[in-house]
Amino acid sequence: MEMDILTQAQRFAADHKEEQRALLRELGRIPAPSYQEDKRAVFVRDWLRAQGAQDVEIDKAKNVVCRIGCEGKKDWVAFAAHTDIVFPDTEPLPMEEHDGKLYAPGIGDDTANLVNLLLCAKFLLQNQVEMEPGILIVCNACEEGLGNLAGTKQLFADYGGHIRAFYSFDGYMPHCTCTAVGSYRYRITCKTTGGHSYADWGRPNAIAILSALVGELYKIQPPTQAKTTYNVGRFEGGTTVNSIAQEASMLYEFRSTSQQCLEEMEGKFQAAVEACRGQGGELTVELLGVRPGDGPLDRAALEAFTGRTAEIIRSVCGCDAVISPQSTDSNVPLSKGILANTLGTVRGDLAHTRQEWVELDSLTTGLELALAIVLQKDL
Numbered sequence: 001m002e003m004d005i006l007t008q009a010q011r012f013a014a015d016h017k018e019e020q021r022a023l024l025r026e027l028g029r030i031p032a033p034s035y036q037e038d039k040r041a042v043f044v045r046d047w048l049r050a051q052g053a054q055d056v057e058i059d060k061a062k063n064v065v066c067r068i069g070c071e072g073k074k075d076w077v078a079f080a081a082h083t084d085i086v087f088p089d090t091e092p093l094p095m096e097e098h099d100g101k102l103y104a105p106g107i108g109d110d111t112a113n114l115v116n117l118l119l120c121a122k123f124l125l126q127n128q129v130e131m132e133p134g135i136l137i138v139c140n141a142c143e144e145g146l147g148n149l150a151g152t153k154q155l156f157a158d159y160g161g162h163i164r165a166f167y168s169f170d171g172y173m174p175h176c177t178c179t180a181v182g183s184y185r186y187r188i189t190c191k192t193t194g195g196h197s198y199a200d201w202g203r204p205n206a207i208a209i210l211s212a213l214v215g216e217l218y219k220i221q222p223p224t225q226a227k228t229t230y231n232v233g234r235f236e237g238g239t240t241v242n243s244i245a246q247e248a249s250m251l252y253e254f255r256s257t258s259q260q261c262l263e264e265m266e267g268k269f270q271a272a273v274e275a276c277r278g279q280g281g282e283l284t285v286e287l288l289g290v291r292p293g294d295g296p297l298d299r300a301a302l303e304a305f306t307g308r309t310a311e312i313i314r315s316v317c318g319c320d321a322v323i324s325p326q327s328t329d330s331n332v333p334l335s336k337g338i339l340a341n342t343l344g345t346v347r348g349d350l351a352h353t354r355q356e357w358v359e360l361d362s363l364t365t366g367l368e369l370a371l372a373i374v375l376q377k378d379l
Contacts, residue, residue, distance in 0.1 A: 006315060009371040012123055013364045020363050023047075024115045028104045029092045034084040034147035037062045041083060044139045047118065052125040061154035062141040068124050070134030076162040077379055078136040080329055081114040081169040082143035082151065086352050094354075101348075101357040108348035108358045113169035114139060116345045116363075116370040123371055133164065133379060143170070143329050146185070148289035152332040165305070165379070166333040169370055171344035171351075173362065174313045176321045178306040178341050180331035182262050182293025185253040188213065188273065190237075192281040194246030204280025206248040207238050212279070216272040217252065220265070226258035226293075227325075228265060251288075257325050259293040259335055291327055292335030305339045308378055313343065316369040345370045 013020075032040040044064045048056045056066040064083070070076055085106025087093075095104040104111075121137040123129070136159065140151035156163065171177075190206040190213075214232050222228035230253065237248025254265040277283055310321040321343075330340035345366035348358035 005372055005375045005377070006368070008375065009316075009368040012371060013367040016119055016367070017364055020115060020119055020367060021360060023118065024102065024107070024112055024363070025095065027115060028102070028107050028111045029095055031089045031091060031093055032084050032106070033088045033090070034142045034144050036090065037083045037141045041139070041141070044083065044114075044118065048121060048137070051122045053121070059154060059158065061151045063151045063155060064139040065155070066121060066137040068121070068135040068137065069131055070136070070162075073134040074162065075164045076134035076136050076159065077165045077167070078138055078155065078159075078163050079117060079120065079167050079169070079374055080138040080140050080152065080155075081117040082110045082140050082329060083114060084141055084144050084147055085109065085111070086144045087354070100360055102360055103355065103357045105354050105356060107356050108172065108346055109351040109356065110143070110170050112346040112348070112358045112363065112366070113171070113344065116367045117169050119367055120371050120374045124374070129375070131379065134162070135374075136163070140329060146289050149291055149329060149332055152329040156332055156336065160336065163333065163338060166330060166338060166340040167373055168329040168340070168342040169345050170328050170342050171326070173344045173347055173366060173369065174317045174319050174321050176306065176309055176313060176323050176341055176343045177326040177328055177330060178302055178323065179257050179325035180292065180294050180334040181255055181257055181325045181327040182259060182331060182335070183253050183255040183289075183291045183327060184262060184266060184269075185251070185288040185290075186269070187249055187251055187286045187288055189247065189249040189284045189286070190281040191247050191284075192245070195244045197242040197244055200244055203244050206245040206281055209276060209279050209281040209283070210235070210237070210248045210250055213272060213276040214250065216275055217269070220268045220272065222254070223256075223258075223261040223264045226256055226261050228254065228256035228258070228261045230254040230265065256293050259295050262293050291331050293331070295335040296337045297334065298337070302339055306341055308376065309341045309343060309373065312372050312376065313369065316365060316372055343369070343373070
């Protein structure tokens with residue numbers, strides 16, 4: 001990568017080290033369950049305005065969208081980091097700091113990456129950097145779990161005609177994702193009359209009917225065009241050992257890197273459900289969420305795009321990028337054939353646990369990486 005860009009990134013990161021850590025400590029205490037990111041959204045919007053942002057708003061999905069140099073330009077590039085975390089807390093989040101690490105729920109996934117995105121926005125705003133494309137800084141909602149990427153879906157519903165490329169800051173250095181692991185998630189419920197296990201023996205049992213469905217689902221041969229998997233992850237129901245179960249439910253998902261394979265699995269899933277109807281129980285199927293897989297991508301263009309990201313990671317981090325399929329906000333643009341990468345800009349561990357931590361000394365390198373991605377010449 002160009003040395004002048006790397007030098008700019010290093011100088012800015014070094015000059016803003018204390019501000020970066022202070023912002024992380026403040027933002028990291030603000031609770032933000034999926035669909036309840038309001039407090040973080042307001043904080044982020046107001047912080048961006050304080051840095052000089054003129055065109056920033058909270059949209060109906062609770063995304064904070066800041067447009068920089070977009071006026072009159074057809075092509076934009078989006079840089080995103082998600083505001084939500086996996087925990088349901090609505091009170092200030094606990095935080096500890098010792099041995100060079102900052103501990104808090106969601107501190108790495110994705111709060112530290114969000115801080116790096118915000119400081120990239122500050123650099124662009126304060127230095128009035130002229131970029132060829134318009135720049136969207138997006139602090140998006142609903143990346144985690146059953147948030148189902150609702151924030152990024154809204155972003156592309158609003159601006160999809162403009163966005164030519166997408167970068168998400170999420171995860172740990174030196175990881176990079178350019179392949180979307182899509183998923184469909186369902187809750188299937190069975191209800192029956194039920195009764196006494198002896199006096200009413202022979203009546204349909206909701207657990208037995210759903211168990212038969214599990215058997216049908218595990219007979220499915222997934223498509224082989226791309227890695228495709230399925231799983232029954234939760235099964236519950238019934239009352240007592242001497243009661244015929246009146247109700248039972250299960251959670252089921254299938255995953256693939258290919259949207260075509262996901263659609264094929266959808267057909268097989270529905271066929272399995274239909275095969276188990278008419279056994280004396282009422283089956284209800286509830287779609288909990290869809291994360292799309294890869295769509296009609298120009299593979300050569302995506303390879304070159306990811307290669308540039310990998311080169312920047314190597315230049316900044318001093319090691320090769322670890323490239324692997326993941327389920328991230330990049331799923332949405334990749335499903336639409338838009339070039340996208342998700343990359344980590346922090347070092348840490350124990351994501352999705354209350355013991356999650358980030359290495360404070362890695363924040364400077366992470367900001368260098370994020371800013372080098374934003375300022376690259378081939379954007």
